[in-house]
Amino acid sequence: LAPVVPRLAPSARQPALQAELERIVAHWKARADREAAKSKHWNRAQVEIALSVRREPDGAEVAAVFPERALRPASNQKLVTTATALALLGPQAxxxxxxxxxxxxxxxxxxxxxxxxxxxxxxxxxxxxxxxxxxxxxxxxxxxxxxxxxxxxxxxxxxxxxxxxxxxxxxxxxxxxxxxxxxxxxxxxxxxxxxxxxxxxxxxxxxxxxxxxxxxxxxxxxxxxxxxxxxxxxxxxxxxxxxxxxxxxxxxxxxxxxxxxxxxxxxxxxxxxxxxxxxxxxxxxxxxxxxxxxxxxxxxxxxxxxxxxxAHVLQAINTDSTNPVADQLFLATGAAAGGSPTRAGGRAATARALASLGVSADGLAQVDGSGLSRDNRISARQLSALVHAVLSGGGEAAALWRGSLALAGQTGTLEKRLVGTPSAGRVRAKTGFIAGTSSLSGVATALDGREHVFAILVNYPDVDGLNNACWKPMQDEIVRLLVERLP
Missing domain, CATH: 3.50.80.20 (D-Ala-D-Ala carboxypeptidase C, peptidase S13)
Structure with missing residues (x-):
C-alpha cells in the first residue's frame, strides 16, 4: 500500500497563508450573515466551512480550517468516484x-x-x-x-x-x-x-x-x-x-x-x-x-x-458534473472491484481504493457516486489527500484525471468563473452544489509555478442565492490567493 498522505506538521505550517485563509473565511461568513439576515431559515451557528491546502509535490498540509469535519461534499463526491475507478480498474478499463x-x-x-x-x-x-x-x-x-x-x-x-x-x-x-x-x-x-x-x-x-x-x-x-x-x-x-x-x-x-x-x-x-x-x-x-x-x-x-x-466518461463526470454518468460508474466499479453492482459494492470499492492511495476513510459516508444525496460525508482533509494521491501517482491515470477536471475560465462548470483574472487557465477543479452545500476541490498553479491542491467545503442553511452571493466568491478568492499572491 502507498504511505499515508502527510497531514499538517509543525514544520509544514505556513503562518501567513493560514492567517490569510482565516481572514477570507471570516469575511465571507460575515457577508453571509448580512445577506441572509432576513431569512427565517438562517442560523449562523449552522454554517460549517472546512478547507485544506497541501503543497506539491510532497503533499504536506500547509494550512487548514476545520479540515477534519465530515461534511456534505455535493458533486465533489465525483472526485472519489472517478479516482476509485482509475485506482482499481486502471485507465484502460x-x-x-x-x-x-x-x-x-x-x-x-x-x-x-x-x-x-x-x-x-x-x-x-x-x-x-x-x-x-x-x-x-x-x-x-x-x-x-x-x-x-x-x-x-x-x-x-x-x-x-x-x-x-x-x-x-x-x-x-x-x-x-x-x-x-x-x-x-x-x-x-x-x-x-x-x-x-x-x-x-x-x-x-x-x-x-x-x-x-x-x-x-x-x-x-x-x-x-x-x-x-x-x-x-x-x-x-x-x-x-x-x-x-x-x-x-x-x-x-x-x-x-x-x-x-x-x-x-x-x-x-x-x-x-x-x-x-x-x-x-x-x-x-x-x-x-x-x-x-x-x-x-x-x-x-x-x-x-x-x-x-x-476514460470516455471522465470529462462528463468531472468537467460537466453529469450526475447519472457518475452513478453508473459508481455501480460498475462496485461490480468489478467491490463485490456487487450496488451501493454497498460501490462503497466497498471506494474503501479499497482509498486504502491503496493511502487516504484515510475515517468518517467518510458514501451513498452514491454523484454527490446528489444529502447523506454523503467527507472531510476537506480527505479530499485534498485524495487529489494529491492521484496526481502524485503519475502515469496515464493521473493525466486522465487531471485533464478531466474543469479549467477555470474555460471549460465545464468553471467556464464562467475567474474569467479575466490571472487565475483563469491555472486552476483545475471540481465544483459542487446541492441545496445548503457548496464545494470546490482541485489543484492551483501559482504564477511562479508552485502548485497546491485544495479542498473547500461549505454546509449552510438553505437560503436562496447565498451560493452565488458568498460561497462561490469565497472559493474564488481562496484559489486566487493560491495562484496570484501566494505568501
Whole structure:
C-alpha cells in the first residue's frame, strides 16, 4: 500500500497563508450573515466551512480550517468516484455490454432468445446526443453481419445483480425527479438515463423542428413547439412513466435548444433503443423486450460486445458534473472491484481504493457516486489527500484525471468563473452544489509555478442565492490567493 498522505506538521505550517485563509473565511461568513439576515431559515451557528491546502509535490498540509469535519461534499463526491475507478480498474478499463445468442441459429433464424448482460455502461457522450443510438446501431449491424435476421424469442435484458433503477437515499424531492440531474442509473442506460430534446425554429407560424433522443425511447410522445417571431425561447420538457412531453415556443431568431431531462427508466430506454436498432438493421424480434435476471450463460461466448472506455466518461463526470454518468460508474466499479453492482459494492470499492492511495476513510459516508444525496460525508482533509494521491501517482491515470477536471475560465462548470483574472487557465477543479452545500476541490498553479491542491467545503442553511452571493466568491478568492499572491 502507498504511505499515508502527510497531514499538517509543525514544520509544514505556513503562518501567513493560514492567517490569510482565516481572514477570507471570516469575511465571507460575515457577508453571509448580512445577506441572509432576513431569512427565517438562517442560523449562523449552522454554517460549517472546512478547507485544506497541501503543497506539491510532497503533499504536506500547509494550512487548514476545520479540515477534519465530515461534511456534505455535493458533486465533489465525483472526485472519489472517478479516482476509485482509475485506482482499481486502471485507465484502460471499459464498460462491457456483451450480447449472446441463446439457441440454434439456422438460416438467419435464432430459435431462442437474444440475451444482453448489463454492465452499467451509461452510453453517454458529452457532446453528441446521438451517441447511444449510433453505438446500438453498430451492435445491431454486427449481429446482422453474423447472419442474424430473426429472433423467435425475446430480446432479454439481464440486469444481474444491479438494483432496479430508483431514486437514491436523501435525494431531492420527487418534484425534481424529472430533471436531468435526477436521472436514474441501472444495469443498462442510454444517454446517461436522460432524454434530449433538440429543437430548432422553422418558419413563423409553423411547428418547430423537434428531435427527441434517443429514439425510440419506449415512451409515447407529446410534442408541440411553435415557431414565433422574435428571439425568445420558451421550451418546456418532462417525462412521466409513459409519456415524454416537449411543449412551448421558440423564436425564429433564437438559438437551437438542447433540453435534457430524465427518462423514467433507463433500462426501458435501452431496450427500446436497441430493439429499434435491430429493426433498422433488418432483424425482427418476435417477443419484444423482456427484463430478467440470471439469464446470461457463461458457457456461451458473446456474439457482440459493446465496450466503452471509462476514460470516455471522465470529462462528463468531472468537467460537466453529469450526475447519472457518475452513478453508473459508481455501480460498475462496485461490480468489478467491490463485490456487487450496488451501493454497498460501490462503497466497498471506494474503501479499497482509498486504502491503496493511502487516504484515510475515517468518517467518510458514501451513498452514491454523484454527490446528489444529502447523506454523503467527507472531510476537506480527505479530499485534498485524495487529489494529491492521484496526481502524485503519475502515469496515464493521473493525466486522465487531471485533464478531466474543469479549467477555470474555460471549460465545464468553471467556464464562467475567474474569467479575466490571472487565475483563469491555472486552476483545475471540481465544483459542487446541492441545496445548503457548496464545494470546490482541485489543484492551483501559482504564477511562479508552485502548485497546491485544495479542498473547500461549505454546509449552510438553505437560503436562496447565498451560493452565488458568498460561497462561490469565497472559493474564488481562496484559489486566487493560491495562484496570484501566494505568501
Amino acid at each position: 471499459a464498460f462491457r455490454t456483451p450480447i449472446q445468442l441463446q439457441g440454434e441459429l439456422v438460416n438467419g433464424v435464432l430459435a431462442g432468445d437474444l440475451v444482453v448482460q448489463g454492465g452499467g455502461d451509461p452510453l453517454h457522450d458529452r457532446t453528441d446526443p446521438h451517441y447511444a443510438q449510433l453505438r446500438l446501431r453498430d451492435a445491431a449491424r454486427a449481429l446482422k453481419n453474423r447472419g442474424l435476421a430473426r429472433v423467435s424469442g425475446a430480446l432479454v435484458l439481464d440486469e444481474g445483480g444491479f438494483d432496479a433503477p430508483a431514486p437514491g437515499p436523501a435525494w431531492p424531492s420527487p418534484s425534481q425527479h424529472w430533471q436531468d440531474y435526477c436521472a436514474l442509473s441501472g444495469a443498462f442506460s442510454v444517454n446517461g438515463g436522460m432524454l434530449s430534446a433538440l429543437v430548432r425554429p422553422a418558419r413563423v407560424g409553423e411547428p418547430a423542428l423537434v428531435e427527441l433522443l434517443p429514439a425510440p425511447s419506449g415512451l409515447s410522445e407529446s410534442i408541440g413547439v411553435a415557431t414565433v417571431a422574435g428571439g425568445r425561447s420558451d421550451v418546456q420538457v418532462g417525462a412521466t412513466a409513459r409519456n415524454a412531453t416537449v411543449r412551448g415556443s421558440l423564436g425564429i431568431g433564437a438559438e437551437p435548444v438542447n433540453a435534457a431531462f430524465a427518462h423514467p427508466d433507463p433500462v426501458q430506454a435501452f431496450g427500446a433503443c436497441l430493439l429499434g436498432a435491430l429493426d433498422a438493421a433488418g432483424i425482427q424480434v418476435e417477443r419484444g423486450v423482456v427484463r430478467q435476471r440470471n439469464r446470461w450463460d457463461p458457457a456461451l461466448e458473446p456474439t457482440v460486445v459493446i465496450e466503452t472506455p471509462i
